[in-house]
Amino acid sequence: MTGGDLKLRDIHDRMFQSFGPQKWWPGDSPWEVCVGAVLTQNTNWGNVEKAIVNLKRARLVPAGSADHGIALRYAEKTAGYPKEELAELIRPSGYFNLKADRLAAVARWWLENAAPIMANMDVNYARKSLLEVKGVGPETADSILLYAFDMPTFVVDAYTKRIMARVRGISENIHYEDLRRLFMDNLEEDSALFNEFHALFVRLAKDFCRKKGCGGAGCPLLQTCRSSVAAGNTKCESAESPPAETAKG
Numbered sequence: 572m573t574g575g576d577l578k579l580r581d582i583h584d585r586m587f588q589s590f591g592p593q594k595w596w597p598g599d600s601p602w603e604v605c606v607g608a609v610l611t612q613n614t615n616w617g618n619v620e621k622a623i624v625n626l627k628r629a630r631l632v633p634a635g636s637a638d639h640g641i642a643l644r645y646a647e648k649t650a651g652y653p654k655e656e657l658a659e660l661i662r663p664s665g666y667f668n669l670k671a672d673r674l675a676a677v678a679r680w681w682l683e684n685a686a687p688i689m690a691n692m693d694v695n696y697a698r699k700s701l702l703e704v705k706g707v708g709p710e711t712a713d714s715i716l717l718y719a720f721d722m723p724t725f726v727v728d729a730y731t732k733r734i735m736a737r738v739r740g741i742s743e744n745i746h747y748e749d750l751r752r753l754f755m756d757n758l759e760e761d762s763a764l765f766n767e768f769h770a771l772f773v774r775l776a777k778d779f780c781r782k783k784g785c786g787g788a789g790c791p792l793l794q795t796c797r798s799s800v801a802a803g804n805t806k807c808e809s810a811e812s813p814p815a816e817t818a819k820g
């Protein structure tokens with residue numbers, strides 16, 4: 572199956588027409604986006620927000636919007652912060668000792684790599700170096716590069732796999748890199764498009780395409796979704812209305 576067969580752009584456009592721009596990532600600065608991407612591993616976004624409030628109070632994350640130059644100062648402070656105190660600040664996000672180590676490691680990576688990455692914007696170089704940081708997997712790396720550095724790399728998560736399995740019959744066990752490649756090879760290399768596409772998938776998964784099944788007749792992919800069409804669209808039409816929910820998580 573090729574990206575053309577999958578009509579990836581059509582999936583994006585249907586979601587965009589229904590939901591509109593999602594204005595992602597929920598964070599005021601590149602450094603806050605990076606911190607959020609590390610802390611959101613294995614927890615919900617509400618817990619991440621509590622940890623980020625603590626980090627802002629401790630001045631390890633800028634309180635307002637800030638550019639990459641200012642982000643360097645915060646990364647430097649985070650890299651040198653006592654581990655026990657850092658862990659206590661991020662306790663609400665869970666696995667706080669592990670995440671304190673990861674956050675410090677990513678802060679050191681940021682100090683060494685943010686400026687060269689901004690200078691040459693080579694996404695493959697940036698991705699390779701970030702994936703070498705202990706505890707940083709492909710979803711975290713791609714989230715940081717796309718949402719903090721505005722680099723064209725596609726973020727895949729469990730929502731992406733679930734939706735693509737239902738809408739286009741792709742195995743839900745597909746390897747991260749294979750599904751990422753499918754999007755990268757068959758869409759124009761456009762960070763704004765990748766940014767919006769991932770955010771729309773999250774919105775769809777939370778509002779309609781939930782783990783327990785189809786979420787409602789208002790799903791913008793109803794007419795193009797294989798599992799819905801195969802069920803004669805009755806499965807979705809009989810489901811209850813979904814709650815409004817838009818935050819990252």
Ligand code: SF4
Binds near residue numbers: 734737780781787796
């Ligand atoms: S029609 Fe149902 S299964 Fe298909 S994408 Fe929408 S909610 Fe998911």
